[in-house]
Amino acid sequence: RKEVEQDPGPFNVPEGATVAFNCTYSNSASQSFFWYRQDCRKEPKLLMSVYSSGNEDGRFTAQLNRASQYISLLIRDSKLSDSATYLCVVSDAGGTSYGKLTFGQGTILTVHP
Amino acid sequence: ETGVTQSPTHLIKTRGQQVTLRCSSQSGHNTVSWYQQALGQGPQFIFQYYREEENGRGNFPPRFSGLQFPNYSSELNVNALELDDSALYLCASSLGQPGLYEQYFGPGTRLTVT
Numbered sequence: 001r002k003e004v005e006q007d008p009g010p011f012n013v014p015e016g017a018t019v020a021f022n023c024t025y026s027n028s029a030s031q032s033f034f035w036y037r038q039d040c041r042k043e044p045k046l047l048m049s050v051y052s053s054g055n056e057d058g059r060f061t062a063q064l065n066r067a068s069q070y071i072s073l074l075i076r077d078s079k080l081s082d083s084a085t086y087l088c089v090v091s092d093a094g095g096t097s098y099g100k101l102t103f104g105q106g107t108i109l110t111v112h113p
Numbered sequence: 114e115t116g117v118t119q120s121p122t123h124l125i126k127t128r129g130q131q132v133t134l135r136c137s138s139q140s141g142h143n144t145v146s147w148y149q150q151a152l153g154q155g156p157q158f159i160f161q162y163y164r165e166e167e168n169g170r171g172n173f174p175p176r177f178s179g180l181q182f183p184n185y186s187s188e189l190n191v192n193a194l195e196l197d198d199s200a201l202y203l204c205a206s207s208l209g210q211p212g213l214y215e216q217y218f219g220p221g222t223r224l225t226v227t
């Protein structure tokens with residue numbers, strides 16, 4: 001079983017749609033959680049951190065359920081510029097851990113006119 | 114721009130050869146991590162350097178090695194290249210532990226092994 005698993009996708013949605021991505025992780029020692037965005041042939045960039053209380057950044061809402069080891073990302077009112085690969089990422093940072101990032105395989109989102 | 118640079122941008126090597134990839138971290142960042150990203154996959158952690166010492170390693174064979182220099186720049190060396198080593202190699206720098214501090218990725222080096 002992979003440490004971080006994401007919806008296989010790809011997702012193809014019209015502009016204005018709401019789309020949700022799901023992710024599960026296997027390491028219960030994971031301490032930090034993130035969503036990264038990666039444009040075609042570019043480097044990953046941090047989209048947002050994910051907190052247990054849930055957090056929102058404009059059209060983006062992230063949720064974390066530690067008991068179920070489940071992370072989600074909701075994008076409302078999709079824009080053409082949201083087209084990218086979305087990567088679910090967990091880290092075991094803290095204590096004696098050196099805090100590597102473990103990435104899911106990514107989910108491709110295409111927003112069309 | 115993140116301030117993290119990598120060289121070269123692209124590289125073509127033959128199976129069995131050796132390659133050195135370079136990374137210049139963002140100013141003030143003392144931690145550098147290297148990742149391998151195969152086509153259609155997420156990045157896989159190779160190893161991490163903190164103040165010139167390797168302090169974490171993923172599931173990669175010993176022919177993957179690295180260095181970090183006093184200015185915190187870093188190198189990734191791969192010996193005895195195999196076809197499966199073809200991938201995008203990313204380095205990322207941070208002020209401290211990734212996960213506690215944001216990692217900033219460089220644009221990557223695309224390695225093709227023929």
